Amino acid sequence: MKLAVIKKLAETQKIDELRKAEDAILNEEVPAIEIEGEDEGEQLTHVIAAIQILSDMETQGSDLRTALRAYTERVRNSIS
Numbered sequence: 001m002k003l004a005v006i007k008k009l010a011e012t013q014k015i016d017e018l019r020k021a022e023d024a025i026l027n028e029e030v031p032a033i034e035i036e037g038e039d040e041g042e043q044l045t046h047v048i049a050a051i052q053i054l055s056d057m058e059t060q061g062s063d064l065r066t067a068l069r070a071y072t073e074r075v076r077n078s079i080s
Contacts, residue, residue: 001045003072005036009050010057010064018051 009018013033021031025044037043049071056067 001042001049001075002036003068005046006049006053006071007064007068009035009046010053010068013050015051015054015058018047018054022047022051 013021017033021033021035022044024031025035025040025047028040031043031047035043035046037046053064053067053071056062056070057064060067062070
């Protein structure tokens with residue numbers, strides 16, 4: 001998981017495009033948007049994270065920085 005990639009996706013893509021990319025990866029197809037990552041698993045992680053961050057921004061009215069920080073905190077808590 002690379003935060004810079006997630007942030008870039010959240011800044012440059014709309015949630016609908018990210019969901020289409022998620023579906024494409026899950027269906028073993030090439031997504032219409034460029035997603036950095038060493039393999040499909042990492043690309044999927046980046047897309048899902050960006051979707052979650054954009055969703056948080058919509059529902060909570062937070063800015064990107066706050067939503068990204070909250071997401072990384074949830075990830076850290078889940079693995080500790």
